[in-house]
Amino acid sequence: MSVCSKVPAAIIHQIEQELDKDEQEIMLFLCRDILDLPLPDVREILDTLNEMGKLLPYGLSELLYRMRRYDLLKKILKTGKGSVEADLASHPHLVSDYRVLMVELSEALEKEDVASLVFILQDYAGRLTKAKSFLSAVVELEKQNLLAPDQLDLLENCFKNIQRKDLKLKIQKYKQTAPCLSRSSQQSFVNAVQMSLPNLAISKHSFSSLNSISETKGSMNGNHATRAGPVQLPVQESGACNSQCFGDRYRMQSQPLGICLIIDCIGNDARMLTDTFRALHFKVQCNTYVSAEDLKRILQNVASMPEHKVYDSFVCVLVSRGNFRSVYGVDQDVPAFQLDWVKNYFTVEACPGLIGKPKLFFIQNYVEHRSYQDAASPVEVDGKEHYKFNKDERVQYSTIPSEADIVWSQCRLNVSVLERSPSSSSYYLSSLCQLLHDRQRLHLLDILIELNNRIYGKDVLSRPKEHCSLHLHHTLRKKLFLTQRQ
Incomplete structure (x- = not known):
C-alpha cells in the first residue's frame, strides 16, 4: 500500500x-x-x-x-x-504496551474467569458488577484510579485468586520489561475526561489543540518513577491547571470527596479544621481530647468504613503533645502512640477501599522539652528511614511514607509555646486552613510549599525555642486539587 x-x-x-x-x-x-x-x-x-x-x-x-x-x-x-x-x-x-497487555489477557480469559474476576473486584469497585467483559472491567478500574500502566498489583492478585498463575506471570514479565511510565502511558486515560466532562460533545476539529496539550504533558516532567521505590514527582509549576488537562490529576468528584478524620487532643483547632474541610466538601469526623488507646480505636474504626470504596480521597489531621516520633493523646505518660502507626491503618493492605486514592496526613505535634530537636526539613526523601546527625551529634529520625498516593505534612513545635499560650491555635494549622480556602485553584503540593514558606518566614522573627520543625514527604503520582470538578 x-x-x-x-x-x-x-x-x-x-x-x-x-x-x-x-x-x-x-x-x-x-x-x-x-x-x-x-x-x-x-x-x-x-x-x-x-x-x-x-x-x-x-x-x-x-x-x-x-x-x-x-x-x-x-x-x-x-x-x-x-x-x-x-x-x-x-x-x-x-x-501502548499496556493496552496490548490488557487485550492479550482478555483473549486468554474464559467467561468463568471474567465472572470470577468481577465478583472479586466488587470489594474494590462496586460498579464492576455491570461489566460484561474483561476490557469493560479494565475501563471501570481505570476510571476509579485502581488500574494503570504502573499500577497492576490489584489485577495481579486477582489472577492469583482465580488460579490463573499464567496470567499473573504475564503481568510480572511486563513489569520487568516495559518502561514503567512510557510515553504512551503518560498520554493518561480517557476516563479522566469522560468522568470530568460526561456531557460534552466534542468534534474531531477539537483534537489538534488537545493533541498539543498531550505533547506538552509528555515533556513537562523529566523525572519518571521507577518500580524500585516510592513513586516521586517533583513539585510542579504553580498556577491553576488548564481546564482541559485532566489526565495527570487525581479524580476528585465523589460527593463528599472523602472522609476527613480530625483528632485534636489539645482542643484549640477542631472547629477551625472542621469548618475548613466541610467547606471543601469532605465528610468530617471530629474527635477531641482522646487518649492514646482511644486514638488506636478511632483509627481502626475509620479505616474499616465502607464509604472509602466510593469516595475519592482521605484526610487525617492529628493535633497532640508527644515526643519526636510519637504522640501521647491526652495521656502524659507512656505508652505513646507512634506516628508510623497512623498511616499504617490506611495502607493498601489495611484499607483496600483507598487503593490508588490520595491519602493526606497533617500532623501538629507539640514536642516535650526532653525530645525536641531543631531538625531541618527534608522534602521528598527516599527510603523507609532517613537519619542524620545534627550539631550535637544526636541522631535525627524522619519516618517517610513508602506507600503510593500519600502526603505527610508534619509540624513539630516545642511544647513551651503551647504552655505559654494554652488556648492559641496552631500557626501551622491556621495557615494551612487559610491557604486551602484561598488557593483552591492550586494543586496541593504548591499549597504546601507556600505553607512551608510562611512557617519559615515566621521562624525568622521568632526565638529559637519557638521555631518549627517541618517535614513534608509525599508519594503522589498525579496532581491533586482539593476541589470537586464537574
Missing part, C-alpha cells in the same frame, strides 16, 4: 464492516490512550485518527495486527504479518 496523506474512507468502511461486536470493543479499547477523548464507535475513531494523520503509514496496520486480523492485513491493506512486525521493530508504536 502506497504512503499517502489519508486512508480512503472506503477502506475505513470496509474494515468497520468486517469487525464483529467483540472486535470493535477491542479496537475502541486499544485507541483509548491515543485520542484522550471518548468516541462512540470504530468508524468515528478511525475517521478521527485519519484526520490526525495517525493511520498512515503504519497505524492502521498496527491496529489490525494487535487484533490478530491478519486476514484483513492481506485482504484490505495488501500487506502481511511479517511486514507489520518489521515496521513495529523499527518505528514508534501507535498502541
Whole structure:
C-alpha cells in the first residue's frame, strides 16, 4: 500500500464492516490512550485518527495486527504479518504496551474467569458488577484510579485468586520489561475526561489543540518513577491547571470527596479544621481530647468504613503533645502512640477501599522539652528511614511514607509555646486552613510549599525555642486539587 496523506474512507468502511461486536470493543479499547477523548464507535475513531494523520503509514496496520486480523492485513491493506512486525521493530508504536497487555489477557480469559474476576473486584469497585467483559472491567478500574500502566498489583492478585498463575506471570514479565511510565502511558486515560466532562460533545476539529496539550504533558516532567521505590514527582509549576488537562490529576468528584478524620487532643483547632474541610466538601469526623488507646480505636474504626470504596480521597489531621516520633493523646505518660502507626491503618493492605486514592496526613505535634530537636526539613526523601546527625551529634529520625498516593505534612513545635499560650491555635494549622480556602485553584503540593514558606518566614522573627520543625514527604503520582470538578 502506497504512503499517502489519508486512508480512503472506503477502506475505513470496509474494515468497520468486517469487525464483529467483540472486535470493535477491542479496537475502541486499544485507541483509548491515543485520542484522550471518548468516541462512540470504530468508524468515528478511525475517521478521527485519519484526520490526525495517525493511520498512515503504519497505524492502521498496527491496529489490525494487535487484533490478530491478519486476514484483513492481506485482504484490505495488501500487506502481511511479517511486514507489520518489521515496521513495529523499527518505528514508534501507535498502541501502548499496556493496552496490548490488557487485550492479550482478555483473549486468554474464559467467561468463568471474567465472572470470577468481577465478583472479586466488587470489594474494590462496586460498579464492576455491570461489566460484561474483561476490557469493560479494565475501563471501570481505570476510571476509579485502581488500574494503570504502573499500577497492576490489584489485577495481579486477582489472577492469583482465580488460579490463573499464567496470567499473573504475564503481568510480572511486563513489569520487568516495559518502561514503567512510557510515553504512551503518560498520554493518561480517557476516563479522566469522560468522568470530568460526561456531557460534552466534542468534534474531531477539537483534537489538534488537545493533541498539543498531550505533547506538552509528555515533556513537562523529566523525572519518571521507577518500580524500585516510592513513586516521586517533583513539585510542579504553580498556577491553576488548564481546564482541559485532566489526565495527570487525581479524580476528585465523589460527593463528599472523602472522609476527613480530625483528632485534636489539645482542643484549640477542631472547629477551625472542621469548618475548613466541610467547606471543601469532605465528610468530617471530629474527635477531641482522646487518649492514646482511644486514638488506636478511632483509627481502626475509620479505616474499616465502607464509604472509602466510593469516595475519592482521605484526610487525617492529628493535633497532640508527644515526643519526636510519637504522640501521647491526652495521656502524659507512656505508652505513646507512634506516628508510623497512623498511616499504617490506611495502607493498601489495611484499607483496600483507598487503593490508588490520595491519602493526606497533617500532623501538629507539640514536642516535650526532653525530645525536641531543631531538625531541618527534608522534602521528598527516599527510603523507609532517613537519619542524620545534627550539631550535637544526636541522631535525627524522619519516618517517610513508602506507600503510593500519600502526603505527610508534619509540624513539630516545642511544647513551651503551647504552655505559654494554652488556648492559641496552631500557626501551622491556621495557615494551612487559610491557604486551602484561598488557593483552591492550586494543586496541593504548591499549597504546601507556600505553607512551608510562611512557617519559615515566621521562624525568622521568632526565638529559637519557638521555631518549627517541618517535614513534608509525599508519594503522589498525579496532581491533586482539593476541589470537586464537574
